[in-house]
Amino acid sequence: MDFAPSARTQEYLQRLQAFIAEHVAPFDAQYRRENAQTNAGADWRQWRVHPRIAQLKALAREAGLWNLFLPDAELGAGLSVLEYAPLAEAMGHYEFAAEIFNCNAPDTGNMEVLYHFGSDAQKAQWLRPLLDGQIRSVFCMTEPDVASSDATNMQAEVKEDGDWLLLNGRKWWSTGIGHPEARLAIFMGLSDPQAAPHARHSMVLVPLDAPGVRIERMLPTFGEYDPPYGHGEVVFDNVRVPRDQLILGLGQGFAIAQGRLGPGRIHHCMRAIGAAERALELMIRRGSSREAFGQPILRLGGNLERVAQARMAIDQARLLTLYAAWKIQNFGVKNAMTEISAIKVIAPNMLQTIVDQAIQIHGGAGVSHDVPLTGLFMIARALRIADGPDEVHSAMVARMELAKYGLGRSRKEAA
Structure with missing residues (x-):
C-alpha cells in the first residue's frame, strides 16, 4: 500500500501548482469581487462568465493541464483516481480553479458517466463538446417532495412512448443549471415502480432547451446564489426525448x-x-x-x-x-x-x-x-x-x- 505520488502525478502536480501560482492565485480576489458585481441577484438569465476564465482555460489547455481527471491517455491525462487525487487537492485552494482545467463538478461526473456507459452516438453528441469545454452539464437527481437522502424515493418519471421517452417531475439543487453554457442534463427518474428498489430508475440525457424543461428559480445557499453556476429548481413537463438518449438501459440508474x-x-x-x-x-x-x-x-x-x-x-x-x-x-x-x-x-x-x-x-x-x-x-x-x-x-x-x-x-x- 503506497500513497506516494507517482512520477506522472509529481510531474503534473508541479506544472499545475506553477500554473495556479502564476495565473490563478493573483486573480482570486479580483475574480471574487468582479464576479459578485457582474452577477448580483437571483436572475440567472443575466449571469455572465468572467471573460478572464475563458482566457485561463485556453492557457491551461495549451499547457496540457486539461481533463486531468479522466483515466484515458487520449481524452485526458490518463491518471488513475489515486494519481489524480493530489491534483484535485491543488485545485481546491480556489473555488473557481477546477473549471479552468475542465475538472469541475458536476461535469467531471457526467463526463465519466458518458465515458464509461454512453453509446458511441451519445459520446459524439455530448461527451466530445464537454471534453472540449464548449458546453456545461448538470445532474438532476434530488427532488423537493421526497426525502432524497434515500434515493429510491425519487418519483420523477421516465415512461416509454414508442421510440421516445416521456419525462415528468421536479428536481432541485441541480448544480450548474444557471451557467450560461449549460446545455445538458442527466435526468434520473422512476421507470419501473414494480422492479427491485435499485432497478426502478433510469438515467436519460436531456437537452436543456428541450420543450417542457423549465428552470423555475435559483436556490440560495446562506443567501448566496453561487453565480455563474447556481443551484436550481427545474421542472420537466412532458419532456419528450428520443429513446437513444437513454443511458445503458432501463433500470440501470x-x-x-x-x-x-x-x-x-x-x-x-x-x-x-x-x-x-x-x-x-x-x-x-x-x-x-x-x-x-x-x-x-x-x-x-x-x-x-x-x-x-x-x-x-x-x-x-x-x-x-x-x-x-x-x-x-x-x-x-x-x-x-x-x-x-x-x-x-x-x-x-x-x-x-x-x-x-x-x-x-x-x-x-x-x-x-x-x-x-x-x-x-x-x-x-x-x-x-x-x-x-x-x-x-x-x-x-x-x-x-x-x-x-x-x-x-x-x-x-x-x-
Missing part, C-alpha cells in the same frame, strides 16, 4: 450512479482538503500579523492548539481519502464503500471546523467578502448534505462494520 459517485467523492474530498489548507494558511497569516493585548492573536485563547489540531485533521483526512482512492483503484468501488462513505463524512466536517476557526481569528473580516472564508464555509456545510448527508454515510459505515460480525440489516432497514 443506480448501477450508473454507483460508478459515478465513487471517484466523484474522491474529487470532492480532495478539493475540500485543498480548501482546508487554504483556510489554515489564511488563519496563520492573519493571526501572526495582528496583535491584541500585546502579542500576536495567534498566541491568544488557545489558537496555537487550534492550528495544531487543524494540521492533524487535514493530514488524517488526506490519508483516509488517499486510502479510499487506492481501494477504488485496486479493488473497485464496491469494495471501497466503507472508505468512500467515511471520507464523505470526515472531509466536509474537517473543512467546516477549520474554516470556522479561520473566520473567528479574522474577526469581522472573516464574515465579509474581503476574504474567501464565507464561500469555503458554504462549500463545507453544503457538502455535508450533497451526495448523501452525513447520517446516510455513517449508517453505511456502521452496516459494513456490523456485517463483519455476521450482523445484517435490521428488519426495519431491510423493509
Whole structure:
C-alpha cells in the first residue's frame, strides 16, 4: 500500500501548482469581487462568465493541464483516481480553479458517466463538446417532495412512448443549471415502480432547451446564489426525448450512479482538503500579523492548539481519502464503500471546523467578502448534505462494520 505520488502525478502536480501560482492565485480576489458585481441577484438569465476564465482555460489547455481527471491517455491525462487525487487537492485552494482545467463538478461526473456507459452516438453528441469545454452539464437527481437522502424515493418519471421517452417531475439543487453554457442534463427518474428498489430508475440525457424543461428559480445557499453556476429548481413537463438518449438501459440508474459517485467523492474530498489548507494558511497569516493585548492573536485563547489540531485533521483526512482512492483503484468501488462513505463524512466536517476557526481569528473580516472564508464555509456545510448527508454515510459505515460480525440489516432497514 503506497500513497506516494507517482512520477506522472509529481510531474503534473508541479506544472499545475506553477500554473495556479502564476495565473490563478493573483486573480482570486479580483475574480471574487468582479464576479459578485457582474452577477448580483437571483436572475440567472443575466449571469455572465468572467471573460478572464475563458482566457485561463485556453492557457491551461495549451499547457496540457486539461481533463486531468479522466483515466484515458487520449481524452485526458490518463491518471488513475489515486494519481489524480493530489491534483484535485491543488485545485481546491480556489473555488473557481477546477473549471479552468475542465475538472469541475458536476461535469467531471457526467463526463465519466458518458465515458464509461454512453453509446458511441451519445459520446459524439455530448461527451466530445464537454471534453472540449464548449458546453456545461448538470445532474438532476434530488427532488423537493421526497426525502432524497434515500434515493429510491425519487418519483420523477421516465415512461416509454414508442421510440421516445416521456419525462415528468421536479428536481432541485441541480448544480450548474444557471451557467450560461449549460446545455445538458442527466435526468434520473422512476421507470419501473414494480422492479427491485435499485432497478426502478433510469438515467436519460436531456437537452436543456428541450420543450417542457423549465428552470423555475435559483436556490440560495446562506443567501448566496453561487453565480455563474447556481443551484436550481427545474421542472420537466412532458419532456419528450428520443429513446437513444437513454443511458445503458432501463433500470440501470443506480448501477450508473454507483460508478459515478465513487471517484466523484474522491474529487470532492480532495478539493475540500485543498480548501482546508487554504483556510489554515489564511488563519496563520492573519493571526501572526495582528496583535491584541500585546502579542500576536495567534498566541491568544488557545489558537496555537487550534492550528495544531487543524494540521492533524487535514493530514488524517488526506490519508483516509488517499486510502479510499487506492481501494477504488485496486479493488473497485464496491469494495471501497466503507472508505468512500467515511471520507464523505470526515472531509466536509474537517473543512467546516477549520474554516470556522479561520473566520473567528479574522474577526469581522472573516464574515465579509474581503476574504474567501464565507464561500469555503458554504462549500463545507453544503457538502455535508450533497451526495448523501452525513447520517446516510455513517449508517453505511456502521452496516459494513456490523456485517463483519455476521450482523445484517435490521428488519426495519431491510423493509
